Amino acid sequence: MEKPYYIESFSHVNNGGVSVNGTPAFKTLETDFKSVMKAAYKELGLDYPKFFKMDNLSKLGFLAAEVILKDESEKNIAIVFSNRAASLDTDRGYQDSIKDATQYYPSPSVFVYTLANICMGEISIKHKIHSENCFFVMDEFSPETLSSYASQLMDENKAEKVLCGWVDVDNEKYDAFLYVVAKKGTFVHSDAEINRLYKTTHEQ
Amino acid sequence: MDNVYLSHNNILSSLGFDSFTVIDSIEKGNCGLSVYNDNKVLHVPFCSSRIDPRELQNRYEILGPKTEHTRLEKMMLVSLYDTISKSNVTLDERTGLLISTTKGNIDVLEEESSFPEYRAYLSELGDQIQDFFGFHDKAIIVSNACVSGILTIAVAKRLIRQGRYDRIFVVAGDLVTQFILSGFNAFQALSLESCRPYCNSRTGINIGEVAASVLVTKNPSELAPESVQIMGEASCNDANHISGPSRTGEGLYRCIENAVLQSGMEKNDIDYISGHGTATMFNDEMESIAFDRAGLSRTPVNSLKSYFGHTLGASGLLESIIGMHSLHRNTLFASLGFKELGVSRPMNIITETTKKDINVFLKTASGFGGSNTAVIFKKV
Numbered sequence: 001m002e003k004p005y006y007i008e009s010f011s012h013v014n015n016g017g018v019s020v021n022g023t024p025a026f027k028t029l030e031t032d033f034k035s036v037m038k039a040a041y042k043e044l045g046l047d048y049p050k051f052f053k054m055d056n057l058s059k060l061g062f063l064a065a066e067v068i069l070k071d072e073s074e075k076n077i078a079i080v081f082s083n084r085a086a087s088l089d090t091d092r093g094y095q096d097s098i099k100d101a102t103q104y105y106p107s108p109s110v111f112v113y114t115l116a117n118i119c120m121g122e123i124s125i126k127h128k129i130h131s132e133n134c135f136f137v138m139d140e141f142s143p144e145t146l147s148s149y150a151s152q153l154m155d156e157n158k159a160e161k162v163l164c165g166w167v168d169v170d171n172e173k174y175d176a177f178l179y180v181v182a183k184k185g186t187f188v189h190s191d192a193e194i195n196r197l198y199k200t201t202h203e204q
Numbered sequence: 205m206d207n208v209y210l211s212h213n214n215i216l217s218s219l220g221f222d223s224f225t226v227i228d229s230i231e232k233g234n235c236g237l238s239v240y241n242d243n244k245v246l247h248v249p250f251c252s253s254r255i256d257p258r259e260l261q262n263r264y265e266i267l268g269p270k271t272e273h274t275r276l277e278k279m280m281l282v283s284l285y286d287t288i289s290k291s292n293v294t295l296d297e298r299t300g301l302l303i304s305t306t307k308g309n310i311d312v313l314e315e316e317s318s319f320p321e322y323r324a325y326l327s328e329l330g331d332q333i334q335d336f337f338g339f340h341d342k343a344i345i346v347s348n349a350c351v352s353g354i355l356t357i358a359v360a361k362r363l364i365r366q367g368r369y370d371r372i373f374v375v376a377g378d379l380v381t382q383f384i385l386s387g388f389n390a391f392q393a394l395s396l397e398s399c400r401p402y403c404n405s406r407t408g409i410n411i412g413e414v415a416a417s418v419l420v421t422k423n424p425s426e427l428a429p430e431s432v433q434i435m436g437e438a439s440c441n442d443a444n445h446i447s448g449p450s451r452t453g454e455g456l457y458r459c460i461e462n463a464v465l466q467s468g469m470e471k472n473d474i475d476y477i478s479g480h481g482t483a484t485m486f487n488d489e490m491e492s493i494a495f496d497r498a499g500l501s502r503t504p505v506n507s508l509k510s511y512f513g514h515t516l517g518a519s520g521l522l523e524s525i526i527g528m529h530s531l532h533r534n535t536l537f538a539s540l541g542f543k544e545l546g547v548s549r550p551m552n553i554i555t556e557t558t559k560k561d562i563n564v565f566l567k568t569a570s571g572f573g574g575s576n577t578a579v580i581f582k583k584v
Contacts, residue, residue, distance in 0.1 A: 079441075086308070086326055086347050091383070095313040098386045101247060111387035112447040112572060115306060117348045121573030124441040130458055132439045133575055134355060137345040139327035145344055145363075152362040156466070158438065 005154055006185030007193065008161070009068045012201040013060060013176040018044065020067050021186075022200050033172055037063065048126060055090040055113035056174070057083075058122045061167040064176035065123045069163070077180075078132035078159035079120045080149055083168035086116040086137050119167060132158050141166045141177070143194035150181045151189070166198070206422040208361040209584060211431045213525045214286040216279055217414040217512060218253040221263060222286055223430075227529040230537055231557060236512045237398040237410055244316075246385040251396050253412035253512045254380055255279060269336070274309045274319055276379050277332050279415035284375045287417040288337060293371060293426060300369035301343040302420075303330055304356040304376035306517035308347075311381045333375065347517070350480075350571030351439065352376070353416070354520025354579055358437040360420040370422055377415035378516035384411055393484055401481030401507035401539055402488050402553055404546025409482045410513030416522040430532040432581040435564070436467030442574035449486050453494030455576035456568060460498045463566070463578040471499050474580065475562035476536055476554075478527045480569045481507020482514050487570065492547035500566075501550045510540035520569045524581065527565045531583040534561050 012019045016036050018026040028039045037059045041051055046066060051059060061081065069077075090113045098106050112118065117135040124133070132153055136145055150162040165178035177198045187193050214222055218236035219229040229236075236253035257275075264278040267285055280303070293299065308326045312319040322328060330343030344363070346356045353376045360372040378384075388394050388411055395408035419426065420434075440462065442455035450456075464471060477500060479491055495501055508523045515522055530537055538557045545551060563583045570576045 084325065084327065088324055091307075091310060091324070092313065094387070095310075095383060098382060099315060104247070104386075106386040106390040108387070108390045108447075111390060114383075114387070115347070115349045115572055117571075117573040117575060118446050121441060121446045121575070124443040124574060125446070128443050130440050130443050130455060133348065133441050133573070134346065134359060134439070135348045137326040137330075137347050138342070139325070139331075144368075148363060148366040148368050149359065152366045155366075156362075158462070 003155065005151060005181050005183065005189035007187040007189055007197065008180045008182040008185035010179035010197050011064045011068045013064045014174065014201065018063065018067060019201055025067060033174055054122060056169040057087060057089060057116065057167060058113065058119040060169050060174055060176050061119035062122050064167065064178045065163060068178060068180060069127050074160050075129055076131060076160040077129050078153045078162045079123060080134050080146055080162055080164045081120055081167050082136040082138055082146060083116065083166055084139055085168055085170035087114050089169045089171065090114050141198055143191045147189065147191055147194060154181065205365060208364050208420060208422050208434045209427055209431050210528055211419040211421055211426055212287050212290040212428045213418040214283045215414060215416050215522060215525055216255060216283040218255060221259065223525060223529065227526065230511055230526065231535060233538065233557060235398055235540055239396065245380060245382050246389060249396060250385060250394060251398060251410045252380050255413055273332060274312065274323060276309050276377055277329060280333055280375045280377050281336055283415040283417045284373060287419060288373060291419045291426065295337060295339050297340045298370040300341060300363065300372040301334055301339045302356055302360050302372050302374045303333065303343045303345045304352040304374065304517045304521060306347060306349055306352055306378050307384060310383045311379055314382060349573050349575055350516060351520060351569045351575045351577040352517035353522065354524060354567055354569045354577045355439060356521060357420065357434065357524060357579055358439065358577065361434050361437065364420065364422050371426065372420045373417065374420055374521060375415065375417040376518040376521040378413065378518055380411055380413040395483065398541055399483035399509055399513060400541035401483040401509055402545065402547055402551060403542045404544045406483045406546055409484050412513030412515045414512055414515045414518050414522050416518050416525055418521065418525060427584060430528050431584040432528045432531060433584055435469060435580040435582050436463040437579040438462030438466065439575065439577040442576065444574055446574065447572055449490035449570055453490045453497060455574060456491065456494035456570055457497045459576050459578040460494065460568065463580050467580045469564065473564050474500065474503055474566050476565040477503050477505040478523050478565060478567045479505050479507045481509050483509060489547050492549040492551050495551065496549035502552050504536055504552050504554050506537055506539035506554045524567050527567055527581060531562055531565060534559055536560050
């Protein structure tokens with residue numbers, strides 16, 4: 001009854017590096033988040049000036065998605081992300097901007113990023129993907145909810161592929177792991193395999 | 205495949221602390237919105253619906269809490285306690301907990317907050333709810349802007365269909381805070397009057413506060429008299445703009461089409477639409493285009509924002525619960541304050557609360573990030 005699905009490709013962004021299917025695509029010795037993103041954007045040849053208007057979470061998710069979707073022709077791709085901090089990294093900055101009644105400058109362009117799912121919106125706009133989106137929040141990366149949700153989207157033909165994973169930015173700590181679930185691919189779409197791929201670059 | 209239903213439910217709001225009280229009040233035409241002067245939240249007066257703090261505290265203390273909870277946690281606990289008590293099911297390994305919120309305990313970031321900053325992590329909120337009731341598993345938390353509440357119903361259905369749980373308790377809530385009101389105020393989107401969705405005299409949005417909860421189950425023996433079956437659901441991103449709706453209603457149109465397709469029903473089976481209707485110029489216009497494109501411009505529609513304002517991550521669940529009761533009472537509730545159509549496409553706005561035999565309704569929502577969700581429910 002249960003159809004088998006596969007993981008077609010995956011990416012990591014952490015510790016100043018970007019890798020695709022476990023192979024390093026970019027590495028810098030920079031440590032602060034903004035410099036890492038700027039260097040990665042340049043080195044990987046991205047051409048999307050809007051990138052620099054995004055908040056940290058959107059930048060991270062956008063970059064991790066870009067390296068696996070850049071040659072993708074399928075448009076019916078659902079996006080199912082998860083993280084720990086939701087948009088808290090941006091929320092703190094926004095709250096600072098309104099704490100003092102005498103220096104009260106709430107910015108609409110910052111406010112709009114105080115939602116974790118905006119990151120999926122940015123990826124949808126870039127890749128012209130009109131699809132299912134869902135953002136889950138949990139205290140650490142855990143594949144169970146992502147995998148059952150992705151399988152159900154595929155079972156119900158809601159999507160041809162599902163871009164899943166973890167995109168977390170919190171006070172200069174950042175970690176992204178995205179993978180594409182498809183009907184064909186290299187790795188079996190199972191919780192054990194997803195966990196193994198998640199850890200590939202963390203243990204190097 | 206298993207059928208999945210919405211069953212026992214609760215609404216905690218300015219119009220009452222349980223669904224029946226709230227629905228009775230709506231049926232009488234009462235509006236939960238009023239003008240507040242609260243400098244701690246916004247430096248100018250604002251129109252909102254807020255939960256009475258003393259009544260909330262009384263009801264919370266009856267639950268005999270052993271630890272300290274935030275205001276949002278109290279709202280969620282009181283709401284969910286009512287739903288769980290009515291459901292009379294065991295919170296075993298086949299019973300899940302799903303939470304919908306956009307900002308959670310965001311008020312703990314305020315300097316005056318007596319709670320530590322880590323309580324702003326949504327998993328902390330999840331742990332508080334899980335621990336209080338003794339759910340077997342950690343809460344699954346959905347935070348997907350203003351479609352969260354309705355999307356969570358789709359998520360519950362999908363997880364039940366995937367065999368993860370037999371039943372899921374869903375609770376949704378968001379607060380009226382400095383954070384949220386300052387943001388919408390910076391967009392110049394707030395109305396000081398009660399909002400008038402789809403009306404040409406509309407002057408903007410109100411932000412309100414509720415908690416709502418429901419039992420989602422596949423087991424027909426666990427159904428409340430007001431239960432509905434989830435017939436079809438779909439979400440679709442506009443892929444257009446992160447803070448403005450699509451001018452063609454693309455995402456909303458597509459998800460309505462997909463939800464109808466999955467339901468196996470016809471468009472003319474839909475007796476009623478519970479729209480998103482925030483009463484902003486762009487949102488209401490976008491909805492009129494999407495409904496018209498979907499061939500639903502003659503279907504009766506209301507926006508329940510006219511009773512509570514926009515309750516963010518709770519709104520989709522709140523409005524679905526009201527829709528359930530609407531079907532079982534065979535009553536179409538008026539879209540309050542509506543006078544004259546203020547959108548470019550025809551719409552059949554419900555101007556007076558009227559009795560009508562109704563069996564099926566469509567609930568839609570749209571939000572920042574280009575998100576849109578549609579769910580079709582049928583009376584059981």
